[in-house]
Amino acid sequence: xxxxxxxxxxxxxxxxxxxxxxxxxxxxxxxxxxxxxxxxxxxxxxxxxxxxxxxxxxxxxxxxxxxxxxxxxxxxxxxxxxxxxxxxxxxxxxxxxxxxxxxxxx
Amino acid sequence: xxxxxxxxxxxxxxxxxxxxxxxxxxxxxxxxxxxxxxxxxxxxxxxxxxxxxxxxxxxxxxxxxxxxxxxxxxxxxxxxxxxxxxxxxxxxxxxxxxxxxxxxxx
Numbered sequence: 641x642x643x644x645x646x647x648x649x650x651x652x653x654x655x656x657x658x659x660x661x662x663x664x665x666x667x668x669x670x671x672x673x674x675x676x677x678x679x680x681x682x683x684x685x686x687x688x689x690x691x692x693x694x695x696x697x698x699x700x701x702x703x704x705x706x707x708x709x710x711x712x713x714x715x716x717x718x719x720x721x722x723x724x725x726x727x728x729x730x731x732x733x734x735x736x737x738x739x740x741x742x743x744x745x746x
Numbered sequence: 747x748x749x750x751x752x753x754x755x756x757x758x759x760x761x762x763x764x765x766x767x768x769x770x771x772x773x774x775x776x777x778x779x780x781x782x783x784x785x786x787x788x789x790x791x792x793x794x795x796x797x798x799x800x801x802x803x804x805x806x807x808x809x810x811x812x813x814x815x816x817x818x819x820x821x822x823x824x825x826x827x828x829x830x831x832x833x834x835x836x837x838x839x840x841x842x843x844x845x846x847x848x849x850x851x852x
Contacts (some may be wrong), residue, residue, distance in 0.1 A: 642750035642850055644795050644808070652797055654760065654806055656843075668848060675851045687852065689750050691758055691845035698843055700760055702750070702808060737762075737804055739797035742774060744748055745781045746793065 642687040642704070646744045650686055650704040651711050655736040657727070661696035667730045668692060668699055674723035682717065684710020711738070748793040748810070752850045756792055756810040757817050761842040763833065767802035773836045774798060774805055780829035788823065790816020805837075817844070
């Protein structure tokens with residue numbers, strides 16, 4: 641279970657992948673495996689939440705990191721960048737945006 | 747506090763607004779007020795979570811609805827569509843995507 645609170649100070653990454661609908665399940669599986677095998681073990685990992693759009697042409701990862709430094713550090717890990725390359729090869733495009741969570745209702 | 751679970755059966759809406767950085771706070775305020783005054787009172791509303799990007803050019807709403815029928819019903823409410831028009835007038839664009847949550851880590 642993932643919890644969202646505006647006072648937790650986490651960095652939120654929403655990465656939206658555009659994908660051919662026929663490859664959506666494969667992309668989900670790659671991202672799921674990358675999370676289990678590599679990302680979860682990185683310092684400052686809080687959560688990853690993988691979503692599939694209704695039309696199966698988008699996969700979104702809503703991820704939380706303890707801090708910006710923890711998030712940025714993962715890119716120095718070759719195991720992480722290997723998995724990112726695998727995901728990028730299946731996706732048509734991806735758009736990682738870094739956010740702060742400002743308001744939570746209720 | 748919002749909780750994400752892959753077995754809750756909720757519909758997830760991720761709506762990403764592109765905005766001039768100088769209007770980002772105003773857009774956040776409009777969305778926050780729309781949630782408090784109107785959306786929270788709608789049947790099937792579960793949560794709305796408003797995010798501001800680092801560069802202040804994107805605002806993302808991560809929202810949960812109990813069911814597709816509940817989500818679709820809100821568009822018939824003039825108070826909801828009024829607030830949507832206000833947000834659309836401030837934003838440069840917006841991209842509402844409907845998802846199912848498939849995997850939650852940890």
